Amino acid sequence: MKTFKKVMSLAVVAAMALSVFGCAKNDASETEAAESAQSQVDAEYLSYAEYEAAAIDTQVTVLCTVMATQSWWEDKITVYAADQDGAYFIYEMACSEEDAANLTAGTTILVTGYKSEWEGEIEITDATFEFADVDGVAIAAVDLTADFADDDALLAHQNQYFSMSGLTVEAIGDNGEAFFYKWDNSGTQGDDLYFTVSDGTVTRTFTVEAYLTGADTDVYQAVEGLNVGDTIDVSGYMYWYEGPNPHITSVSVG
Secondary structure (H helix, E strand, C coil), X not given: CCCCEEEEEEEEEEECCCCECCCCCCCCCECCCCEEEEEEEEEEEECHHHHHHCCCCCEEEEEEEXXXXXXXXXXXXXXXXXXXXXXXXXXXXXXCHHHHCCCCCCCEEEEEEEEEEECCEEEEEEEEEEECCCCCCCCCCEECHHHCCCHHHHHCCCCCEEEEEEEEEECCCCCCCCCXXXXXXXXXXXXXXXXXXXXXXXXXXXXXXXXXXXXXXXXXXXXXXXXXXXXXXXXXXXXXXXXXXXXXXXXEEC
Protein backbone atom coordinates (compact mmCIF):
# COMPACT_ATOMS: atom_id res chain seq x y z
CA MET A 1 0.00 0.00 0.00
CA LYS A 2 1.30 3.45 -0.85
CA THR A 3 2.16 5.81 1.97
CA PHE A 4 0.76 9.29 1.38
CA LYS A 5 2.01 12.59 2.74
CA LYS A 6 -0.32 15.50 3.36
CA VAL A 7 -0.12 19.22 2.75
CA MET A 8 -2.67 21.62 4.11
CA SER A 9 -3.59 25.03 2.68
CA LEU A 10 -5.70 27.35 4.81
CA ALA A 11 -8.45 29.72 3.71
CA VAL A 12 -9.93 32.24 6.13
CA VAL A 13 -13.71 32.47 6.08
CA ALA A 14 -15.23 35.46 7.92
CA ALA A 15 -18.81 35.46 9.16
CA MET A 16 -20.33 38.91 9.64
CA ALA A 17 -22.76 39.43 12.54
CA LEU A 18 -25.85 41.58 11.95
CA SER A 19 -26.33 44.71 14.10
CA VAL A 20 -28.93 44.27 16.81
CA PHE A 21 -30.83 47.33 17.99
CA GLY A 22 -32.39 47.48 21.48
CA CYS A 23 -35.78 49.08 22.11
CA ALA A 24 -35.12 50.42 25.60
CA LYS A 25 -34.38 54.14 26.17
CA ASN A 26 -30.66 55.09 25.99
CA ASP A 27 -29.74 51.68 24.54
CA ALA A 28 -26.96 52.12 21.99
CA SER A 29 -26.82 50.07 18.83
CA GLU A 30 -23.80 47.87 18.52
CA THR A 31 -22.32 45.51 15.97
CA GLU A 32 -21.25 42.13 17.16
CA ALA A 33 -17.67 41.15 16.35
CA ALA A 34 -17.25 38.94 13.29
CA GLU A 35 -16.51 35.29 13.86
CA SER A 36 -13.77 33.73 11.81
CA ALA A 37 -13.34 30.09 10.97
CA GLN A 38 -10.63 28.21 9.16
CA SER A 39 -11.32 25.60 6.54
CA GLN A 40 -8.66 23.02 5.84
CA VAL A 41 -8.06 21.28 2.55
CA ASP A 42 -6.08 18.07 2.77
CA ALA A 43 -4.36 16.93 -0.41
CA GLU A 44 -2.62 13.57 -0.69
CA TYR A 45 0.57 13.39 -2.73
CA LEU A 46 3.29 10.91 -3.59
CA SER A 47 6.84 10.91 -2.33
CA TYR A 48 9.43 10.94 -5.11
CA ALA A 49 10.12 7.21 -4.57
CA GLU A 50 6.42 6.46 -5.01
CA TYR A 51 6.27 8.65 -8.11
CA GLU A 52 9.32 6.87 -9.53
CA ALA A 53 7.71 3.48 -8.89
CA ALA A 54 4.36 4.47 -10.43
CA ALA A 55 3.48 2.91 -13.78
CA ILE A 56 3.46 4.97 -16.96
CA ASP A 57 0.02 6.42 -17.79
CA THR A 58 -1.15 6.41 -14.17
CA GLN A 59 -2.41 9.55 -12.47
CA VAL A 60 0.02 11.08 -10.00
CA THR A 61 0.01 14.00 -7.57
CA VAL A 62 3.30 15.51 -6.41
CA LEU A 63 4.36 18.42 -4.24
CA CYS A 64 7.37 20.18 -5.75
CA THR A 65 9.38 23.36 -5.90
CA VAL A 66 9.55 25.33 -9.14
CA MET A 67 13.12 25.58 -10.46
CA ALA A 68 12.41 27.27 -13.81
CA THR A 69 9.71 27.55 -16.47
CA GLN A 70 9.57 27.76 -20.23
CA SER A 71 7.56 30.51 -21.93
CA TRP A 72 3.83 30.60 -21.18
CA TRP A 73 1.52 30.28 -24.18
CA GLU A 74 -2.14 29.43 -24.83
CA ASP A 75 -2.87 28.80 -21.13
CA LYS A 76 -0.05 26.26 -20.83
CA ILE A 77 3.40 26.30 -19.28
CA THR A 78 6.24 23.77 -19.03
CA VAL A 79 7.91 23.56 -15.63
CA TYR A 80 11.22 22.24 -14.32
CA ALA A 81 10.59 21.28 -10.68
CA ALA A 82 12.11 19.25 -7.87
CA ASP A 83 11.77 18.05 -4.31
CA GLN A 84 14.49 16.95 -1.91
CA ASP A 85 14.72 13.51 -3.53
CA GLY A 86 14.32 14.00 -7.27
CA ALA A 87 13.09 16.16 -10.13
CA TYR A 88 10.08 16.52 -12.42
CA PHE A 89 9.54 17.77 -15.96
CA ILE A 90 5.94 18.97 -16.15
CA TYR A 91 5.00 19.37 -19.80
CA GLU A 92 2.45 22.00 -20.89
CA MET A 93 0.66 22.26 -17.55
CA ALA A 94 -2.67 24.10 -17.63
CA CYS A 95 -2.01 27.62 -16.35
CA SER A 96 -3.48 31.10 -16.70
CA GLU A 97 -1.22 33.97 -17.72
CA GLU A 98 -1.75 35.54 -14.29
CA ASP A 99 -0.71 32.36 -12.48
CA ALA A 100 2.26 31.90 -14.80
CA ALA A 101 3.67 35.22 -13.61
CA ASN A 102 3.70 33.81 -10.07
CA LEU A 103 5.43 30.53 -10.94
CA THR A 104 8.80 31.91 -9.93
CA ALA A 105 11.78 29.88 -8.73
CA GLY A 106 11.20 28.68 -5.17
CA THR A 107 7.40 28.55 -5.43
CA THR A 108 5.81 25.35 -4.15
CA ILE A 109 3.01 23.79 -6.19
CA LEU A 110 0.80 20.73 -5.90
CA VAL A 111 0.59 19.11 -9.35
CA THR A 112 -1.81 16.43 -10.56
CA GLY A 113 -1.35 14.82 -13.96
CA TYR A 114 -0.28 11.62 -15.69
CA LYS A 115 3.15 10.06 -15.56
CA SER A 116 4.23 9.78 -19.20
CA GLU A 117 7.22 8.75 -21.28
CA TRP A 118 8.48 10.23 -24.55
CA GLU A 119 11.68 9.01 -26.19
CA GLY A 120 13.04 8.06 -22.78
CA GLU A 121 12.02 11.28 -21.03
CA ILE A 122 9.79 10.71 -17.99
CA GLU A 123 7.42 13.63 -17.53
CA ILE A 124 4.06 14.68 -16.16
CA THR A 125 1.45 15.54 -18.80
CA ASP A 126 -2.16 16.78 -18.84
CA ALA A 127 -1.40 18.44 -15.53
CA THR A 128 -3.22 20.96 -13.38
CA PHE A 129 -1.85 22.61 -10.26
CA GLU A 130 -2.53 24.75 -7.24
CA PHE A 131 -0.17 26.93 -5.24
CA ALA A 132 0.76 25.34 -1.91
CA ASP A 133 1.37 27.34 1.25
CA VAL A 134 4.56 25.41 1.98
CA ASP A 135 8.14 26.63 1.96
CA GLY A 136 10.10 25.68 -1.16
CA VAL A 137 13.04 23.28 -1.02
CA ALA A 138 16.52 24.66 -1.71
CA ILE A 139 18.00 22.62 -4.56
CA ALA A 140 21.73 22.77 -5.31
CA ALA A 141 23.22 21.55 -8.59
CA VAL A 142 24.49 17.97 -8.38
CA ASP A 143 28.00 17.64 -9.84
CA LEU A 144 27.85 15.02 -12.61
CA THR A 145 31.30 15.65 -14.08
CA ALA A 146 32.51 12.18 -13.11
CA ASP A 147 29.40 10.61 -14.70
CA PHE A 148 29.70 12.37 -18.06
CA ALA A 149 30.39 9.16 -20.03
CA ASP A 150 27.96 6.92 -18.11
CA ASP A 151 24.40 6.90 -19.49
CA ASP A 152 23.03 4.84 -16.60
CA ALA A 153 24.49 7.20 -14.01
CA LEU A 154 23.06 10.22 -15.83
CA LEU A 155 19.67 8.52 -16.17
CA ALA A 156 19.54 8.15 -12.38
CA HIS A 157 19.58 11.97 -12.27
CA GLN A 158 17.05 12.55 -15.04
CA ASN A 159 15.52 16.07 -14.91
CA GLN A 160 17.70 17.13 -11.99
CA TYR A 161 19.59 20.40 -11.86
CA PHE A 162 23.26 19.53 -12.45
CA SER A 163 26.71 20.90 -13.18
CA MET A 164 29.74 19.62 -15.12
CA SER A 165 33.17 21.15 -15.44
CA GLY A 166 36.26 20.91 -17.63
CA LEU A 167 34.48 19.90 -20.86
CA THR A 168 35.97 20.60 -24.30
CA VAL A 169 33.90 22.14 -27.10
CA GLU A 170 34.05 19.95 -30.23
CA ALA A 171 33.05 20.81 -33.80
CA ILE A 172 29.39 20.00 -34.31
CA GLY A 173 29.34 20.17 -38.13
CA ASP A 174 31.48 19.17 -41.08
CA ASN A 175 32.51 22.79 -41.51
CA GLY A 176 33.94 23.06 -38.02
CA GLU A 177 31.07 25.01 -36.43
CA ALA A 178 31.06 25.33 -32.64
CA PHE A 179 27.23 25.41 -32.48
CA PHE A 180 24.11 25.00 -34.61
CA TYR A 181 20.84 26.92 -34.72
CA LYS A 182 18.43 23.95 -34.46
CA TRP A 183 19.73 20.38 -34.44
CA ASP A 184 20.56 20.42 -38.18
CA ASN A 185 21.67 24.08 -38.42
CA SER A 186 18.53 24.98 -40.37
CA GLY A 187 17.50 27.73 -37.95
CA THR A 188 18.41 31.29 -37.14
CA GLN A 189 19.12 33.32 -34.02
CA GLY A 190 16.27 32.82 -31.57
CA ASP A 191 15.94 29.09 -32.27
CA ASP A 192 17.34 26.38 -29.99
CA LEU A 193 21.13 26.11 -29.92
CA TYR A 194 22.99 22.80 -30.17
CA PHE A 195 26.66 22.26 -29.36
CA THR A 196 28.87 19.27 -28.63
CA VAL A 197 31.30 18.71 -25.78
CA SER A 198 33.73 15.98 -24.79
CA ASP A 199 35.46 14.75 -21.66
CA GLY A 200 38.19 13.21 -23.82
CA THR A 201 36.47 9.85 -24.19
CA VAL A 202 32.81 10.52 -25.07
CA THR A 203 31.18 13.34 -27.04
CA ARG A 204 27.68 14.54 -26.20
CA THR A 205 25.26 17.09 -27.62
CA PHE A 206 23.86 19.76 -25.30
CA THR A 207 20.95 22.11 -25.99
CA VAL A 208 20.08 25.67 -25.08
CA GLU A 209 16.27 25.51 -25.12
CA ALA A 210 15.06 28.84 -26.52
CA TYR A 211 11.70 28.68 -24.68
CA LEU A 212 13.67 28.39 -21.43
CA THR A 213 16.65 30.67 -22.10
CA GLY A 214 16.17 32.76 -25.22
CA ALA A 215 18.46 34.90 -27.36
CA ASP A 216 18.57 37.71 -24.78
CA THR A 217 20.00 35.50 -22.00
CA ASP A 218 23.63 35.15 -20.92
CA VAL A 219 23.78 31.42 -21.66
CA TYR A 220 22.44 31.83 -25.21
CA GLN A 221 24.97 34.52 -25.99
CA ALA A 222 27.78 32.56 -24.33
CA VAL A 223 27.15 29.59 -26.63
CA GLU A 224 27.06 31.88 -29.67
CA GLY A 225 30.54 33.01 -28.62
CA LEU A 226 32.06 29.54 -28.23
CA ASN A 227 35.04 28.36 -30.22
CA VAL A 228 36.05 24.78 -30.92
CA GLY A 229 38.63 23.79 -28.34
CA ASP A 230 37.26 26.01 -25.53
CA THR A 231 37.17 24.45 -22.07
CA ILE A 232 33.85 25.13 -20.39
CA ASP A 233 31.82 24.56 -17.23
CA VAL A 234 28.07 24.13 -17.59
CA SER A 235 24.90 23.74 -15.53
CA GLY A 236 21.34 22.91 -16.49
CA TYR A 237 18.63 20.25 -16.34
CA MET A 238 19.22 16.60 -17.26
CA TYR A 239 16.53 16.34 -19.92
CA TRP A 240 16.40 13.12 -21.94
CA TYR A 241 15.77 12.46 -25.64
CA GLU A 242 16.91 9.02 -26.79
CA GLY A 243 19.71 9.50 -24.26
CA PRO A 244 21.08 12.48 -22.33
CA ASN A 245 20.09 15.77 -23.98
CA PRO A 246 20.56 18.34 -21.20
CA HIS A 247 18.93 21.76 -21.31
CA ILE A 248 21.84 24.04 -20.44
CA THR A 249 21.22 27.22 -18.43
CA SER A 250 24.76 28.40 -17.75
CA VAL A 251 28.07 28.25 -19.64
CA SER A 252 31.39 29.69 -18.53
CA VAL A 253 34.63 29.50 -20.49
CA GLY A 254 38.06 28.94 -18.97
